[in-house]
Amino acid sequence: MKLNKLLLLIPTLxxxxxxxxxxxxxxxxESKCVIMTDTDGVYGNPTADKLSTTAADGGVVPIxxxxxxTASAYKAVITTPNSFSNSPELPDVVNWSxxxxxGQTSDASMSAFExxxxxxxxxxxxxxxxAGSVWFxxxxxxxxxxxxxxxxxxxxAFITAECVAQ
Amino acid sequence: xxxxxxxxxxxxxYASAHQFTPTYPKLTASHMSGVSKAEMLLFNTRxxxxxxxxxxxxxDWNKIKFASExxxxxxxxxxxxxxxxxxxxxxxxxxxxxxxxxxxLQSVKSTSIVASRICSKIKK
Numbered sequence: 001m002k003l004n005k006l007l008l009l010i011p012t013l014x015x016x017x018x019x020x021x022x023x024x025x026x027x028x029x030e031s032k033c034v035i036m037t038d039t040d041g042v043y044g045n046p047t048a049d050k051l052s053t054t055a056a057d058g059g060v061v062p063i064x065x066x067x068x069x070t071a072s073a074y075k076a077v078i079t080t081p082n083s084f085s086n087s088p089e090l091p092d093v094v095n096w097s098x099x100x101x102x103g104q105t106s107d108a109s110m111s112a113f114e115x116x117x118x119x120x121x122x123x124x125x126x127x128x129x130x131a132g133s134v135w136f137x138x139x140x141x142x143x144x145x146x147x148x149x150x151x152x153x154x155x156x157a158f159i160t161a162e163c164v165a166q
Numbered sequence: 167x168x169x170x171x172x173x174x175x176x177x178x179x180y181a182s183a184h185q186f187t188p189t190y191p192k193l194t195a196s197h198m199s200g201v202s203k204a205e206m207l208l209f210n211t212r213x214x215x216x217x218x219x220x221x222x223x224x225x226d227w228n229k230i231k232f233a234s235e236x237x238x239x240x241x242x243x244x245x246x247x248x249x250x251x252x253x254x255x256x257x258x259x260x261x262x263x264x265x266x267x268x269x270x271l272q273s274v275k276s277t278s279i280v281a282s283r284i285c286s287k288i289k290k
Contacts, residue, residue: 032185033189035284037183037212037282040279040280062280070189074189158281159280160281162285165286166287
């Protein structure tokens with residue numbers, strides 16, 4: 001008889017204990033850099049010989065977001081294109097220019113990224129010395145030959161966004 | 167600030183992002199003698215990207231020979247993948263960076279595409 005009562009108690013206890021159970025959720029925040037493509041750029045074609053991502057030229061400026069968990073762990077290097085990865089045949093020279101600037105930031109002190117940036121070749125390097133999120137605006141302009149019209153077709157170019165641990 | 171970023175990460179859900187961790191990996195002994203390994207984690211939430219390449223470099227960005235299961239890693243959208251990078255013991259002292267880089271298929275026809283590269287630095 002006692003054994004029967006005990007057997008009945010076990011599921012009752014299990015339900016009672018289960019209802020009150022706490023489930024831990026564990027998480028860790030580790031040092032990392034996340035590169036996020038916020039806005040895909042689009043080349044505008046303001047004149048026959050020019051492709052440009054700037055709004056004034058009818059383009060859309062590509063925007064890249066970097067999330068920085070730990071300050072000074074990474075530097076960002078953003079490289080604007082100097083060739084098309086996909087285009088019609090271009091027998092003449094394409095002159096490339098571009099610029100990378102700091103856009104929105106999650107922390108006002110990130111304005112230091114813009115003043116401290118280093119530009120070499122077609123790359124711009126930023127020391128990510130403040131944790132948070134920063135949006136970089138990247139413009140790219142391609143001018144073809146000397147007042148020559150770009151052939152009709154699709155044009156694709158790459159922007160390279162890098163995070164390099166320091 | 168860390169809390170802000172964490173909230174952003176959780177709410178934002180990384181619509182289109184590339185992660186490669188740890189930032190400072192350690193080279194440890196592998197199951198083969200004379201070969202060390204680094205355990206890396208790749209996370210892809212870029213919809214248009216299905217492959218990432220790996221690279222190992224010294225401080226001057228010279229390439230260093232390495233082995234891994236795949237040098238071009240196939241990875242689905244929102245997938246996490248652990249990647250072991252094997253480096254010869256004779257190269258471990260000069261090894262500085264392990265990098266992953268997005269590979270964009272020719273079929274992707276956006277006019278301006280972002281190629282992302284993240285480099286971790288070996289902990290000495």
